[in-house]
Amino acid sequence: MKALVIDIGGTHVKVASTDHRTPIKIVSGEDMTAAKMVKQVLAATKDWHYDAISIGYPGPVEHDHPLTEPHNLSPGWVGFSYKKAFGKPLRFINDAAMQAMGGYRGGKMLFIGLGTGMGSAVVFDGTVVPLELAHLLYKNGRTYEEYVGLDGLKCRGKSRWRKSVLDVIERLKAALVCDYVLLGGGNAKLMKKLPEHVLLGSNANAIEGGLKLWENPNLPELQVARKGAKASRKRK
Incomplete structure (x- = not known):
């Protein structure tokens, strides 16, 4: 098909x-x-x-x-x-779940998508669970998305934005007890020096995930x- x-x-x-x-x-x-x-x-x-x-x-x-x-x-x-x-x-x-499906490499994985907003999903043993974390409060009465989404990048600059992204990654990985994090979305490419447990996703992941929906x-x-x-x- x-x-x-x-x-x-x-x-x-x-x-x-x-x-x-x-x-x-x-x-x-x-x-x-x-x-x-x-x-x-x-x-x-x-x-x-x-x-x-x-x-x-x-x-x-x-x-x-x-x-x-x-x-x-x-x-x-x-x-x-x-x-x-x-x-x-x-x-x-x-x-976010579609991108996570396309980039999953086994184990328990957290996906975080950095684009206009912030997408999120968890994959555990091949099962995808979409999450809605973007609009939860993070700091100073503002949400995760306000810090690591596009508005946060524009308002705070790349250096401070990168620090916030790394902090969000560690907080959510620990909270959800995941083995590793797949970072996707259009702004993920702006990150530098990612920890070993953070993988940089490909733009093709969303497409591959969408195709998988019809493979079975x-x-x-x-x-x-x-x-x-x-x-x-x-x-x-």
Whole structure:
């Protein structure tokens, strides 16, 4: 089965497929709605052939649909009919969980995604559990995302931002009792001198994770991902 993979981010929507592994980048931002995303993705891939779609979404999901509106995009994502718009079978998964699936190397792994915001997920013995850590309080009444997301990078500078990233990594790794950390997202490449237990992820991880969703439709990761999203909603 050939799959189309859509990785939705606050700066870009990245699109790739089984036959086109190098992603196309579509500018997103605060004006990007679900309808605009679908229209632009379909236009960019009009000559591509695929049977199904994987969508990495920046927020909690359940039953192949987003549960909350994204923080860095325009509203209207929760009530949108994606299956009708695309006309193909599709699977939704948290974007951090999708990247984590693509970069997993065994054991208990924490994934932290550094982009416009901060994504997070844990993988344990091949089971992916999406997390919602970005908006928990970190320091001085501010959240993790405010320190290590894009706004934190712009406001505090690279040097102070890097120190915060390393501190967040150690805190969360210890709290979640993980063997190692996979660092992904567009700003991960700005890090220097990472500890031995921190791996720098590849941009291809999200694409590989999206393709894995259709390699075996009965993957237990999908069941756990949905349960994890439901739990996140209940906590709120």
